[in-house]
Amino acid sequence: MSLNHTSLDAAATERKARLAKLAALKRKQPEPETLTEARAGDHELEDAAPDVTRKYLSGRNFDAETRGPKLGFEQAPTEGANTLEAQAAEIAKATAEQAKKDAEEDQPIDLFKLQPKKPNWDLKRDLDEKLKILNVRTENAIARLVRQRMENAQRAAKAQGANRKDEQGEEVGIEGDMLVEGIHVREREEEEERREMDEDS
16 A cells, blocks of 8 residues: 555646646736737827828828729729620520520420319310200200290289280280290300301311
């Protein structure tokens, strides 16, 4: 155990010696300046420099703000003018856009975009053709029912008109006759159209 104590004591003394050396080095270095003092020194240097440059250098060829020579005109001589270079750039831009459009048009058709939105679109298309015939028949049936009711109303009006013989009954009969004639004309026209469609098919 005595060996352990001696080695530990030696290590401790070495550590103390190193710490003492570091403390001595630290004492010898000057203390760092605070940030406010450093900034104040920078402002003093900046204030002094422009005065010297303005005093000894003319503003004709030297730019005091950039601290270098002036590099040319403040405005370009061709500013606002339509130059050949600008026209060439516009033509090149238009040509590039046209080439891009042509390239997009030349691409093959995307088959996924051609698919219908609903899977039963073809069934609806076929059904619409068959429904045209049924719609015509439905309209004809409605017209027949209306005509029958009108004829029944006319018969009833004539029966009452024969008993009463007043003017109102005659007017109703005349209007009914005109309506029935109109319905007959319409049915004839629809039949002619249907025949023409059948002949075309």
